[in-house]
Amino acid sequence: MTVLFEASYQQEPYVGLGDPGDAVLTLYPAAGLDLPAAVLAAGGGVPALAAALAAGRSPVTAAAQEVAFRPPLLPHSPGDAMVSGFMATHNVKADSGAPDQPNWFFKGLGDVLKVSGEPLRVPADPVAVTEEAEVVLVYVGDAEGVPRYAGYTFGNDLTDIGRFRRHNGHLSYAKLCDAGIAPWLFLGTPPAHVTGHVTIERDGRAAWQGAFVTGTKALHYGLRDITAELFSYASLRHPGRVHYVYLGADRSSFHNGFTTADRDRVTMEFATHGVTLTHPLRWG
Structure with missing residues (x-):
């Protein structure tokens, strides 16, 4: 590849x-x-x-x-990059009452993207933070500002899911954690099937392990439809702006009753694509 x-x-x-x-x-x-x-x-x-x-x-x-x-195609000015994503996109999370368009969230500017080895920062006093292994689509605004698909990579959409569960109107706050991202930009269409597993270490020992499945076949939504809707908004269009769009995750450690803690170390292995991401977590 x-x-x-x-x-x-x-x-x-x-x-x-x-x-x-x-x-x-x-x-x-x-x-x-x-x-x-x-x-x-x-x-x-x-x-x-x-x-x-x-x-x-x-x-x-x-x-x-x-x-x-470095994160792929990251502009030298962090303000020229926008990190966002969709929530509850996967078949395992979407029910019969799912809306036509999934919830979209803003995660930050380019400086929230961290490659493997760098710590992922979490706001102070989170409720319950969880990892989310995801496909990340990368778009570049053309001369007219229209976001054009450039390729895909993989990432960890770290989320204070506890805050969202406590008050679902606080999704925007729950997502304001750093985001792990692989430095590799895969050229071609987004992957249909991605499998891997997560290991969370605490004090040097594995505290939780689990598998995940993602990719376009795992989505409840048509990818072309949800991205076309997103980029139809003029406020997101700007020449040269790079967009990193996280596509949502399978079940995470939180759904298995585990809660991460400050200083935990999260390793994601996207086995089908030979990509590994490792990040220590840092509260506050």
Whole structure:
């Protein structure tokens, strides 16, 4: 599976194409490259994007552990990125009375996105925080501001589900936690079937483990319908703005009676795609 990634190597920005499991990476200097524009111009085509990355740029190689990865297509100004998502989208959560359009929430600007290894911050005194393993769609606003699909990745939509359960009008507050995100942008259509498992460690030992299923086949809603409705609003349209849309989750540790705590460590393995995310949790 070919993915696009961005990374800092020897304090310089680079981009590359590869596989999430690659131990050695081929990197192209990113200075002067409008990467979102190149991705849209390539239209999901790997050869076209590879040619754009290599044009006039001499590659270098580096071991994966020597680079610092960034969220995919994240603008240098956090205010130019918007992180949001849909709630209760999966068949296991939607009942016969589900609305035509799922609830949408705003999670934050680009600075809430954290790659593996970085802590996920939670507001002080949460009620009950849970992990949510999700597919994340990435869109880039074109010259007219219309969000164009660029690719997908995976993430952890950390949520104070206890606050929402206590008062469902507080969904907007419940979602204002950091969001884990993989640095890999998968080029192509969103995945139909994704499986994996979560491990939550406390004091160095596994405190909870569970499996999850996600992907478009697990959704109660038509993906094209809900994203078209979302991006029909003019307030979300702006040239160059990057949108990260979390598509909702299967059941989480909370639904199995577990409650996370400050300093817990959450690892998500998206086994079907070779992606692992690990984040320590930090209250306040």
